[in-house]
Amino acid sequence: MRMLVNFKSGVPVYLQIVQQVKAAAAGGTLRPGDALPSVRALAEELRINRNTAARAYAELESEGVIETRQGSGCFLKANGASPLRRAVRSERIIAELDALIVQAHHLQISDTDLKSLLADRLAHFRSQLPVETSA
Amino acid sequence: MRMLVNFKSGVPVYLQIVQQVKAAAAGGTLRPGDALPSVRALAEELRINRNTAARAYAELESEGVIETRQGSGCFLKANGASPLRRAVRSERIIAELDALIVQAHHLQISDTDLKSLLADRLAHFRSQLPVETSA
Amino acid sequence: MRMLVNFKSGVPVYLQIVQQVKAAAAGGTLRPGDALPSVRALAEELRINRNTAARAYAELESEGVIETRQGSGCFLKANGASPLRRAVRSERIIAELDALIVQAHHLQISDTDLKSLLADRLAHFRSQLPVETSA
Amino acid sequence: MRMLVNFKSGVPVYLQIVQQVKAAAAGGTLRPGDALPSVRALAEELRINRNTAARAYAELESEGVIETRQGSGCFLKANGASPLRRAVRSERIIAELDALIVQAHHLQISDTDLKSLLADRLAHFRSQLPVETSA
DNA sequence: GTGGTCTAGACCACC
């Protein structure tokens, strides 16, 4: 499970993790029973404090998304949200897409340029890891 | 200048304002000498405490982005950063673009679909308002 | 409201505060509507971090003992526990009394000496402040 | 040596054990050379994890209070602190006594009642077990 | 090794 946090965005780090785990669960990248990285491993990978990672997991547990077993780790809950329908998944991404467009608009980045940038970044990611997402 | 804050995002409200003003200035939507809404008006429009609006402006002034003239309001500074070069503006948007891609990946939205969604939303925005963004 | 924390006991500081507020509420020393010291004032008085004091109050609020009003302070709730009957109040103190006796036993302090010590300390406290407790 | 832990008190379990052993040693209830229960036995008796019991003993050993002889168990050290003078022993109990008094004060238990309660509980304990405490 | 708790410092939003 690839995670990524942005320290400059102002969004609390623990929330960024929560959102990504939820998205992965909703999308099916994480399936019921799958183990999440340990609090320590996640903290090290993202260069954050253990507590911040722990808090993200605590939040996810309190929302019923994951289950934590003392001494063995955190796992995606069986009764977690089942993978969403395609239309629903799209809706989830639209709010962020709109915010991005507004930002680009403020920066006077043209529609054409924005599309190019997206294509560039997608290519960049796909070259980095063998993704299981279909093309 | 149209502004918008998201209370659920976790991003400090005052920071959201700062970011939007900076983006508008960097992109050229706001030009040197242009007036910003008064603290009072902004607070009312966004339904926030006047202190919070004032704080955003104080931050912008301390960074030299705007100047406040007693009794007449806040204005974009003449010596503020001139509109950025195209390449620099692009860089500004890339971090957000990457986060979006990760999110889409977790939701198992294909690259092709993501591109389509972007095109859709761009069309949506352009049909809504007479944008001054170049094509 | 006189408060006192013991840093060496191992009992979490925030819990010691919670217990004392509850006891004061149960005993009637604090009455519904009474204001508690502000988080900052309490922290300074006890030489603890503001967060530790805040946590105690947060716990008390979550248990419905106090009510906190943004910007004005914390107050004992009207529907808080009504003053306990004499017998019940006594019960509250017995667990601690027993722990004390066991400790004294381990230290081989005689019953007589323990009683003397209690009398001494009571006299000490009564000389320090004009207590409203009946003798 | 009878031990007792309170899981709700917030005091670390290992510390409660350490405190009780030290008190017993300081008071003379445990004498140099006396054997302590094995880690295994203690863990079982108190229903705690063996690691926790082991940790308490490790702490005691590192402080020079006890010594562990491979295969035979843990014993109170000969060079451990000899039983304290009466005055010192009294000091040890005073902090707890003060906390008790504050608590009683908040519960509006009168000095007289507090003294009676102490006498009651002392009588209760003495009737329960043949104590070796001097009268 | 695992997750959980307590204390702390810096910052935020509101009166």
Added chain:
DNA sequence: GTGGTCTAGACCACG
């Protein structure tokens, strides 16, 4: 001025 949140470090209990 008020209380609340986020991040962090150190420590605890358990497998």
